[in-house]
Amino acid sequence: MTITTPSPTPPLQVPTPSSIHSAYTLITPYIHRTPLLTCRTLDKIASTPQSREALLGTPFENTPPANPQIRFFFKCENYQRIGAFKARGAFHALLRLVERVGEEEVRRVGVVTHSSGNHAQALSLASSTLNIPAYIVMPSISTPSKIAGTQSHGAEVIFSGSTSVEREAVVRDVQARTGAILVPPYDDYDVICGQGTVGLEMWEQYKEVQEGVEGEGKDETGKGKGKGLDAVITPIGGGGLNSGVATFFSDKETRVFGAEPSFEGGDDCRRGLDAGVRVESVKTLTIADGLRTPVGVLNWKVISDRKKVAGVYSVTEEQIKAAMRLVLERIKVVVEPSAVVGLAVCLYNEEFRRLVEREAPEGWDVGIVFSGGNTTVEAIGKLFSW
């Protein structure tokens, strides 16, 4: 994917927890510290066995449903700037580019990417904030609201056909004309470090909550019990968020998992892990439209490391819709379908639920990343109209 990036970062250098701490220092002035929410109603639902009917037609159909204890901590990146975690990676990639290439040069040539989703808006916001010209290649069939959203932050939108070959050709045209530097949506060291700051914040905020709880319990030392989250689950599309978060927690006891839609082979990462080789292309129209891409090369290197990612689980379209309904109606927070695949795993993936039950009779504190909230009332209506 890298075309002419003049980056001195060696290819496939793998991020470390300390590179994520550095990224956080760099991007803090530009991003929101999003809330970490709890919801007892959802804990109760997750901590109740599924019905036997729900397991019909699955490998678990003749076994008693698992009865795990799960306490959720929802990291609300839908409240991040531009409505998704992507703002973190985009700001970090640009700030590092300025460090390496120099402000004047970056402002002279600009940056380019192709995306029809949240990365487009994130790069548009980050570049206008830092006074860097941005060219965003979008398929001409993109929804008008996404085009308008991207333009509203100041980027120049350039239209292309909708296949990746057509889009990449237009990116090369832009680069030939302007010299603009490519900022990939996920398969990039600096983007991964930026997204990993989601993990760092969850870790800090969970500690704050624990210290608060202990404080209420009149703990004399005033210190938290030091235990981190038992597990964190993020969605996996290209893998920027998951590989960043897994990197951050790689020197801690928190286990990181990934979640994917299974529809039309959208679970490319899970299938790749089974086969021992990265799946290079995916063609799915899952409702989790942020997760339709294959995992990137550098992302795969992190995610396929079992010391970093403990497992990847997939869920059906109906399970994604059911989880989304619970988030909208019970937590009363607006998320996009891609954001709830991790919650859907906890609620409906019997393999994951058995794991929790087996590993911890006292249950797990599970961090769930709500990756974004960019949807419309029409899209919600359409999703639930049948």
Next chain:
Amino acid sequence: MTITTPSPTPPLQVPTPSSIHSAYTLITPYIHRTPLLTCRTLDKIASTPQSREALLGTPFENTPPANPQIRFFFKCENYQRIGAFKARGAFHALLRLVERVGEEEVRRVGVVTHSSGNHAQALSLASSTLNIPAYIVMPSISTPSKIAGTQSHGAEVIFSGSTSVEREAVVRDVQARTGAILVPPYDDYDVICGQGTVGLEMWEQYKEVQEGVEGEGKDETGKGKGKGLDAVITPIGGGGLNSGVATFFSDKETRVFGAEPSFEGGDDCRRGLDAGVRVESVKTLTIADGLRTPVGVLNWKVISDRKKVAGVYSVTEEQIKAAMRLVLERIKVVVEPSAVVGLAVCLYNEEFRRLVEREAPEGWDVGIVFSGGNTTVEAIGKLFSW
């Protein structure tokens, strides 16, 4: 509406700010301190003049659109227990009943109300928490989710016809059989004091925000500038919330306003104020279904006092829908249509916008009460499908 309530509270005793402070002390262990949110995107939209087209067919059609500066502070009672502010009034009414009549007696006879909405769920939760039997009379045509929600908290649901005559007859039957004490949904001293605690929390939280802002600005004293919110707007249905909040602010400089749907005469309070007499019955099918009731007698006594409520404004169904879209898509918070009438007034009611422009060139800090969030994905879909 009072039938056989053995309350020693004299009829039409008017609540005071101190009675709301007392209510807060009583209910604090049972309710959530809901967040006070800001949203720069919404501030920007409210602080931009409406288009001239938007004023066509209104008394303002040949005048330049107002250009007020508005900064919002959203009080999210959709995150209150049972998803609406009604939990405050219900807990307060029951705790006061226990104080007056005695725990044993209240537990022996129980409480009764008729409601198909948030008050039913609130009274159900409060009575099960306090181990008091509750009988909720609901029209048999109520939506199954509302019936289930009410039952899930432990109350006994008793069905009736849907006219108020039919419902009140069933309430009297229940009282004859059990001796249960009526807890009205809004026209009640203790209920009003409970709802008024929304105002108290907004006042405290706004002060905290101001002190935080000053702190960041390195103010040496560390004190807030002492200025409260310029205005607070709440929805008006029966008027429990508005009269409570207006009572709380009656000894402060903050002006309190009310907001109503104009559809099919749903703006009974505004019309009553114009005519100088309370409108006693309303028949509207506005989408703001929590606001279909006329203002209660005691509520009217507070709201019609110009020293307490500075004005009541109404909005159309389309304006309510437009405001609801902005809250869902931009603030990414799930609210019910009744919750956004105050925001709709700030965005679309030209009379109100002119008032803000005229009164304060530097603009107003406006508190908006999002009264509740009990809706479904189907209801959202239906609302925006035409």
